[in-house]
Amino acid sequence: MTNTLSQIQKHLKIVKLRSQIQNLDSDDGSWFLSLLLQKISDKLPANQKLIIVIDSLDAIARDSQPSYTNLFYLPRYLLDRTYFILARRPFIKEKSGLLIEAPSQTLDLRDYPDRNREDVLNYIQQSSSIAPQLCQQLATYSENNFMYLSQMLRALDGRSHSNANLEEMPSFFSEIPSGLAAYYQNHWQRMGGDSLSAVELAVLKVLVQGRSNLSVSAISDIVDGDEYEVEKVLDNWYEFLNLQQIDGEICYSLYHSNFRDWIERAIDNS
Structure with a gap:
């Protein structure tokens, strides 16, 4: 080279x-x-x-x-x-x-969850010396997202109980390290941040509260809004969403549960 x-x-x-x-x-x-x-x-x-x-x-x-x-x-x-x-x-x-x-x-890496999981486990093993059980649990919580994984590994590194079972660290996954928070802050600004319209804010609240994928029609019913306007909002946020086809309909959710938790706090503080 x-x-x-x-x-x-x-x-x-x-x-x-x-x-x-x-x-x-x-x-x-x-x-x-x-x-x-x-x-x-x-x-x-x-x-x-x-x-x-x-x-x-x-x-x-x-x-x-x-x-x-x-x-x-x-x-x-x-x-x-x-x-x-x-x-x-x-x-x-x-x-x-x-x-x-x-x-x-x-190439959409989301189409290869098993290979992504394998890459995640290899990354954890090469980047840290945490116990195998902890490695598996961290991989699961990562949801195959490498930004989340790298930041959480950094936060975990050096802890005196880094090899403990994660069940003994119930607060660990509720933490959002500063690097990850800055990353989410950038997402928030690109989604509209404090300048969100009433429709955007309503749709975002539904995505935050929803623990399952929701279709455009389901979200529109919840926010009592026009389907076209709701779909337009979702299209603008495409890069921050997971899409899944369920019973012939495209359903939406925020791309990571940790990001969803951060967005919920951002809404509460806005």
Whole structure:
């Protein structure tokens, strides 16, 4: 990897590119990235590929760049032997912020719960030395969510009773570590935060109080609201929801029980 990076730096002639950057206007970010990829591609040995991984693509503020550009100024077209792996929260295709005119594939990790569970257990075992029973219980409470898992492991690390059975720590899973709270706070702001409309607040309260998945019609009945308005709210919160088809209807719930608990406190304090 170090060798590859050195070669890229050597052949790109970064000093020259800096002068080109200074002459670009902010709307031309995608043009510059395409130029950069072209220059790298030209120098790639025939038996090598350029693979770029971008995590948390959903964290990019859409309003920080022109609406007609791709998120992160990603190019619409890719050169031969150039690949992007993009990771993000669930999204509605029409609101992806991406127009890619190249072969692509979408992989939804929620479709692989057993393999996710296996990854979670491996992660716990590699990241900590907690007892096997505790490992299993923590994996269950994680609901296969790695952000929750990493933050709870950090909170658990160093506790004098870290190898105790979780039944002896009834308050542990009601805790929300500061890193996780900050993460949820970002979700809250993106959902509307203290500026939620009356309909949004009513729908959110139903999702918080519900311990099972609810359909649009069921939520509309509870809040005494229009189904179209309720569905519009749920679409806007798509990345923070779990969707499940039950008896032919799409049913909704917040994506993690710990997030649901945090949202409940946020509503009470707002």
